[in-house]
Amino acid sequence: MKYMFQTGIIFAVTLIGEILSQVIPLPVPGSIYGLVLLFVLLLTGILKLKHVEGAGSFFLVILPFLFISNCVSLMDSISLLGENVVVILILTVVSTLVVMIVTGGVAQLFINGKKKKELAIKEKEGTVNE
Amino acid sequence: MNEFFSESLLFGFTLSVAAYAVGVAIQQKFKKAFLSPLIIAMFLIILILKVFKIDYETYDYGAKYITYFIQPATVCLAIPLYKQFEVLKKNPATVVVSVLAGCIAHLSIMLGSFYWLQLDETIIRSLISKSVTLAFALPITEELGGIGAITIIGLTIAGILGAVVGPGLLKACKITDPVAQGLGIGAASHGVGCGRLVELGEVYAAMGTVAVSVAGILTVLLVNIAVMWL
Numbered sequence: 001m002k003y004m005f006q007t008g009i010i011f012a013v014t015l016i017g018e019i020l021s022q023v024i025p026l027p028v029p030g031s032i033y034g035l036v037l038l039f040v041l042l043l044t045g046i047l048k049l050k051h052v053e054g055a056g057s058f059f060l061v062i063l064p065f066l067f068i069s070n071c072v073s074l075m076d077s078i079s080l081l082g083e084n085v086v087v088i089l090i091l092t093v094v095s096t097l098v099v100m101i102v103t104g105g106v107a108q109l110f111i112n113g114k115k116k117k118e119l120a121i122k123e124k125e126g127t128v129n130e
Numbered sequence: 131m132n133e134f135f136s137e138s139l140l141f142g143f144t145l146s147v148a149a150y151a152v153g154v155a156i157q158q159k160f161k162k163a164f165l166s167p168l169i170i171a172m173f174l175i176i177l178i179l180k181v182f183k184i185d186y187e188t189y190d191y192g193a194k195y196i197t198y199f200i201q202p203a204t205v206c207l208a209i210p211l212y213k214q215f216e217v218l219k220k221n222p223a224t225v226v227v228s229v230l231a232g233c234i235a236h237l238s239i240m241l242g243s244f245y246w247l248q249l250d251e252t253i254i255r256s257l258i259s260k261s262v263t264l265a266f267a268l269p270i271t272e273e274l275g276g277i278g279a280i281t282i283i284g285l286t287i288a289g290i291l292g293a294v295v296g297p298g299l300l301k302a303c304k305i306t307d308p309v310a311q312g313l314g315i316g317a318a319s320h321g322v323g324c325g326r327l328v329e330l331g332e333v334y335a336a337m338g339t340v341a342v343s344v345a346g347i348l349t350v351l352l353v354n355i356a357v358m359w360l
Contacts, residue, residue: 007202014202028350029269031204036347038208043215052209059203060210064168064321066200067264068146069193070278071172075179076186077279084253088280089287091249091257095239096288096318099261100296103232103341104305104314110224111307 006055009047013038142192149174166322169286204265211343217336218344225313225337229344232317236261236349237356244360251360252276258353260284263320266346270353285320292319293326312337317345 017034024033041047152174153167179189218225237258244254256276259267264285271281296315305311308331315323316338327338 010202010205014205017205018201026354028354029266029273031201031265031269032347032350034201034205035208035211038205039211042208042212049209049212052206056206056209059199059206062199063203063206063265064166065146065150065171066196066203067168067268067282068150068171068175069142069190069197070264070268071168071282072175072179072189072193073186074172074279074282075176077277084250087247087249088253088257088284091239091243091253092260092284092287093291095236095257096261096291097295097299098239099232099236100292100300100314100318101303101305102235102314103228103317104300104310105228105303106231107224107228107310107313108305108307110221110228111310 003055003058006052009052010038010055010059013041139192139195142189143195144192145175145178145189146171146193146196149178166286166290200265200268207263207265207343207346210339214336214340218340221309224309225340225344228310228313229317229341230348232261232314233345233348233352237352241356241359253280254360255357256280257284258356259349260288261318261320262346262349263342266350267320270350274353274357286322289319289322292323296323296326297330308333309337313341316341320345 014031014034017032017037018030020033020037021028021030038047038052042049042052149171150167153165153170156170157165157167175189178184179186240254240258243249244251252275254276255274256271256278257280258274258276259270260281262270264282267281267285268278271278292315296319297311300306300311300314305314311330312327312334315327315334319326320342324335324338324342327334
C-alpha cells in the first residue's frame, strides 16, 4: 500500500510536468519540469523522502531498461545513417573526450585555487603564531 | 510469426524483460563497463526478431508500454539530486562553472562542425544532446526533430568511452582530484560513466550524479539557444 501511495505521488508530479510543458511554449520535455518540481517539493519539505523513496528507487533501478524499445528501433533506422557512420563516430568520440577534459580541467583549476588559498591562510596564521 | 504475435501484448514485454535479465547476468559475470545490459538486450532482441522475421511494430505493440514509464522514472532522478544536495552546496561554483564549461564546449563542437565541416543538420540535431542521460537526451532530440536512434548510438559510445578511458585520460591530463574526475566523467558520459565512478569511490560517484543532473538541465536550456544558429 505504501508503494501504491508513492507511485501515485510520482505519477501526479509527472502529470503536472506534462501539463506545464503543454502550457509553457518552450521546447523543454515534460519530464524535466516534473524533475525540477519534485526537487523543489523535496527541498521545501512539502514532500518528504519517505513519500517517494521506495517506489522512486525502483524506477531509478529500472530506468535503463525502459529505453529498450527505443534501442531496438535501431534495427529499422540504422540504414538512415548510411555513409554518415564514420562522421558520427568521429564527432561523438572527439566531443566526448573534449567535454570530459574541459569539465574536469575547470573543476581541477577551482580546486587547485582553493587549496592554494587554504595554504596561504595557513601560512599567514603560521607567521602570526610565531 | 507476425500474425501469431501481433495480437499479443505480452510478447514484446516478456521478450524485453527476458533479454534484459540475460544482459544483467552477463554483466555480473564479467563485470565490464562496456557490457551494458541494455546493449546486450538490444542485440539479443534484434537477433531474435530478425531470425523469426518479426517486425519492429509487432514487438513494439507490447514493448511500448515499457516506454511509457520513462517519464515518471526520469522525474525520480530528483531523489538522488536531493540526496546529493549537500555535496552541491559545498562546491556550488566548482560544479556549475565546470559543467557549464563542458556543455558550452560540447555545443561549440556541434555548431562548429555544422558550419565548418558542413555536416548534415539532422545529425547535429540528433547528437547535440548526446552527453546527457538518455531520459533527457531523447526528449530533446524529439523536440528538435532529430533522429532518436542516432542519439542513442552517440550516447552509448559517449558512455562506454568515458567509463573505459575516462579515469586514465584525466589522470594523464593532470586532473587527479576525485571531485574533478567525477564531474568530468559525469558530464561527458552520463549514467554509464557513473557506473564506473561507483567502482572508484563515493566522492567520485556523488560528483558524477550531480554532474549528470546539472549537465542535463543546463543542456536543455542551452540547446534551445544553440539551435537558433542552425
